[in-house]
Amino acid sequence: SPVLTTEADVAQINTQAIAENAPGNWLSYGKDYREQRYSELKHINKDNVADLGLAWSFDTDFNRGLEATPIVVDGVLYLTGNWNVVYALDARSGKLLWKYDPQIPREWAKMACCDVVNRGVAVYEGKVITGTLNARLIALDAKTGDKLWDVSTADTKTYPYTITGAPRVAKGLVFIGNGGAEYGVRGYVSAFDVNTGELRWRFYTVPGNPADGFENEAMAKAAETWTGEWWKQGGGGTVWDSIVYDDELDQLYIGVGNGSPWNQKIRSPDGGDNLYLSSIVALNPETGEYLWHYQETPGETWDFTATQQIMLAEMEFEGEPRKVIWHAPKNGFFFIIDRETGEFLSAEPITTVNWATHYDKETGRPVEIEAARYLDGPHVVRPSSMGAHNWQAMSYSPETGYVYIPLIKALFEYKDVEDYMHHWGHYNIGVYLSQPSVGDPMLAQHLTKTLTTGALLAWDPKTQTAAWEVPHKLTWNGGTLATAGGLVFQGTADGKMQAYDAQSGNKLWQSDTRVGVMAPPVTYEVDGEQFVTVLVGWGGAFGLIAGMEQSTGVPPSRVLTYRLGGTGELPANPEKIRFDPPPRLTEDEAVLSKGRDLYYAFCAACHGTEVISNGAVPDLRHLPPVFHEQFNAIVLDGIMSKAGMVGFRDVLDEESAYAVHAYILERANLDLESRSQAEWWKNFKNWFYTQIAKLMNLLL
Numbered sequence: 001s002p003v004l005t006t007e008a009d010v011a012q013i014n015t016q017a018i019a020e021n022a023p024g025n026w027l028s029y030g031k032d033y034r035e036q037r038y039s040e041l042k043h044i045n046k047d048n049v050a051d052l053g054l055a056w057s058f059d060t061d062f063n064r065g066l067e068a069t070p071i072v073v074d075g076v077l078y079l080t081g082n083w084n085v086v087y088a089l090d091a092r093s094g095k096l097l098w099k100y101d102p103q104i105p106r107e108w109a110k111m112a113c114c115d116v117v118n119r120g121v122a123v124y125e126g127k128v129i130t131g132t133l134n135a136r137l138i139a140l141d142a143k144t145g146d147k148l149w150d151v152s153t154a155d156t157k158t159y160p161y162t163i164t165g166a167p168r169v170a171k172g173l174v175f176i177g178n179g180g181a182e183y184g185v186r187g188y189v190s191a192f193d194v195n196t197g198e199l200r201w202r203f204y205t206v207p208g209n210p211a212d213g214f215e216n217e218a219m220a221k222a223a224e225t226w227t228g229e230w231w232k233q234g235g236g237g238t239v240w241d242s243i244v245y246d247d248e249l250d251q252l253y254i255g256v257g258n259g260s261p262w263n264q265k266i267r268s269p270d271g272g273d274n275l276y277l278s279s280i281v282a283l284n285p286e287t288g289e290y291l292w293h294y295q296e297t298p299g300e301t302w303d304f305t306a307t308q309q310i311m312l313a314e315m316e317f318e319g320e321p322r323k324v325i326w327h328a329p330k331n332g333f334f335f336i337i338d339r340e341t342g343e344f345l346s347a348e349p350i351t352t353v354n355w356a357t358h359y360d361k362e363t364g365r366p367v368e369i370e371a372a373r374y375l376d377g378p379h380v381v382r383p384s385s386m387g388a389h390n391w392q393a394m395s396y397s398p399e400t401g402y403v404y405i406p407l408i409k410a411l412f413e414y415k416d417v418e419d420y421m422h423h424w425g426h427y428n429i430g431v432y433l434s435q436p437s438v439g440d441p442m443l444a445q446h447l448t449k450t451l452t453t454g455a456l457l458a459w460d461p462k463t464q465t466a467a468w469e470v471p472h473k474l475t476w477n478g479g480t481l482a483t484a485g486g487l488v489f490q491g492t493a494d495g496k497m498q499a500y501d502a503q504s505g506n507k508l509w510q511s512d513t514r515v516g517v518m519a520p521p522v523t524y525e526v527d528g529e530q531f532v533t534v535l536v537g538w539g540g541a542f543g544l545i546a547g548m549e550q551s552t553g554v555p556p557s558r559v560l561t562y563r564l565g566g567t568g569e570l571p572a573n574p575e576k577i578r579f580d581p582p583p584r585l586t587e588d589e590a591v592l593s594k595g596r597d598l599y600y601a602f603c604a605a606c607h608g609t610e611v612i613s614n615g616a617v618p619d620l621r622h623l624p625p626v627f628h629e630q631f632n633a634i635v636l637d638g639i640m641s642k643a644g645m646v647g648f649r650d651v652l653d654e655e656s657a658y659a660v661h662a663y664i665l666e667r668a669n670l671d672l673e674s675r676s677q678a679e680w681w682k683n684f685k686n687w688f689y690t691q692i693a694k695l696m697n698l699l700l
């Protein structure tokens with residue numbers, strides 16, 4: 001097995017090393033415990049960044065979305081790809097040092113709300129620690145990739161828990177939460193001994209059944225803010241992304257997720273704040289004991305998670321120096337919270353927000369727009385469940401004073417589900433999510449497309465205003481990295497790796513990545529040379545559901561590393577293969593409409609809205625004929641479950657499967673017909689609908 005020169009150094013990564021944050025390495029998810037993602041390296045800077053080029057690329061084994069932040073220790077990159085495969089690569093060459101594959105059963109893909117993704121590993125005292133989709137926590141030997149311990153973090157037979165987040169480590173403890181609040185689970189965060197994998201403590205984020213007794217005082221308090229029999233469906237509150245250790249104050253902060261089901265009326269029928277959903281909670285890192293909380297979205301009902309990156313900072317606020325948290329959760333506001341006490345200091349909107357007008361300065365509560373709760377009819381909500389900001393990390397430059405946010409501009413119509421039924425192991429959100437229902441489906445599609453965009457936003461927390469904003473044509477772009485070279489790096493959904501002037505937002509460099517980018521870049525130094533690395537491969541929540549057609553086949557998802565003077569090139573993407581569909585099954589509107597509803601309930605989260613997949617998951621409009629011949633065997637009996645496509649007989653019968661198939665073939669034939677239309681006519685229609693959509697933007 002390959003010999004690393006850094007054996008001793010990997011062994012020395014501990015709480016102090018991470019807190020000290022030496023500039024040449026990238027030792028923790030957000031670089032250091034403060035998670036500012038700022039590097040002091042400046043060999044690559046404004047003056048020479050135009051000279052940046054590809055040093056090497058590494059093909060991972062799959063072509064789904066990549067989200068990981070690599071951990072870099074003296075010339076070695078540790079990262080995760082799809083299906084929780086862990087890779088150790090030589091940072092100079094991209095050479096594979098070792099690989100560990102936990103062999104995740106592909107059937108478990110259905111339990112992952114948002115792609116078979118993972119946000120990375122933690123490295124501590126010679127170990128690489130990783131969480132898996134089937135909710136295991138595994139420690140590997142950093143030198144060899146050999147497994148040291150492997151523990152279950154959740155009872156996945158009873159509840160479909162998953163892990164997509166990167167573990168964090170401090171004081172000899174590994175902290176990890178879980179995902180699953182779209183399915184019906186009760187969220188919690190756990191601490192395990194880094195040497196043995198032994199469970200040390202667990203903190204639930206929402207109360208369980210009062211009849212079983214509450215685990216602690218915090219749960220008893222929380223229960224007073226829930227109504228009905230909330231525990232029956234878990235309640236939600238998963239801690240699926242941000243967990244931050246504050247080495248200055250010796251506190252652990254967790255970002256708590258949405259309610260389960262989303263629709264509060266179903267979950268907690270007489271309302272209530274539903275603590276600790278959509279909150280930042282501070283815990284004692286050694287015991288898991290509750291210290292304080294601040295709830296960002298009381299009575300959450302839109303999938304407005306507070307799981308987004310928690311960034312620690314200091315600032316002067318109204319003349320006083322404060323230790324603060326900067327936070328841009330899904331709900332569209334930028335929060336400043338005192339991290340000693342949890343006191344609310346400020347919240348201002350970073351984009352178009354139509355569910356609340358502002359936050360009350362005295363109470364720290366949002367002033368809501370009543371219709372936004374969709375109790376009296378459907379409502380188009382901005383921002384949507386995709387967030388104004390999601391897990392794609394933001395960064396901060398102490399030189400400019402700006403926080404660089406990958407901003408999402410998106411909207412969904414939320415509609416109450418009257419006849420809600422819980423289905424184990426499926427989406428249980430209690431909401432019909434769709435494009436705005438504006439009568440004409442073509443217009444709805446254009447409206448969504450026109451209003452769903454993105455931006456790189458430079459936000460100034462001192463003034464709580466935007467310093468500048470660079471628009472991106474598409475949404476769901478990559479996380480950001482700020483450096484002392486006066487640069488901000490970001491990859492985009494349309495496959496460009498870019499560098500901007502951190503002060504002005506001028507674009508200074510870009511390079512083609514051949515596939516969309518979601519992951520945040522990192523930078524580090526080896527043998528005196530600075531490198532920038534980013535994982536490329538599009539997917540995740542929006543990538544799967546978005547319904548965006550790619551013009552080529554999808555290449556392997558990759559690790560790309562850039563250096564000054566690099567001249568590497570990526571091969572052209574594979575050709576796209578489209579099979580023409582068989583004829584329509586029926587033109588019966590009732591069948592097609594039923595098929596559409598079922599498709600949205602059980603298929604769209606992976607195969608894309610309107611049956612348009614972004615490519616990595618099969619586009620159902622272009623399947624080879626044999627898939628249509630075997631439709632029921634695949635969709636009901638699950639003959640392809642070893643590839644991740646499980647059978648849905650638990651929720652679909654033959655008649656339902658027929659309706660879904662009919663709807664898919666309707667869309668496939670529409671696509672075939674539209675492809676044979678004249679270009680000028682397609683362009684005209686496009687232009688016409690886009691103009692109307694722009695006008696409608698003003699109304700929403």
Ligand SMILES: O=C(O)c1cc(C(=O)O)c2c(n1)C(=O)C(=O)c1cc(C(=O)O)[nH]c1-2
Binds near residue numbers: 067180
């Ligand atoms: O409520 C949850 O448990 C949960 C889990 C996850 C996840 O684990 O990836 C996501 C979300 N929610 C979510 O709301 C969301 O927007 C999201 C995006 C992504 C992604 O990886 O692209 N994951 C998740």
Ligand SMILES: [Ca+2]
Binds near residue numbers: 181258303
């Ligand atoms: Ca969620």
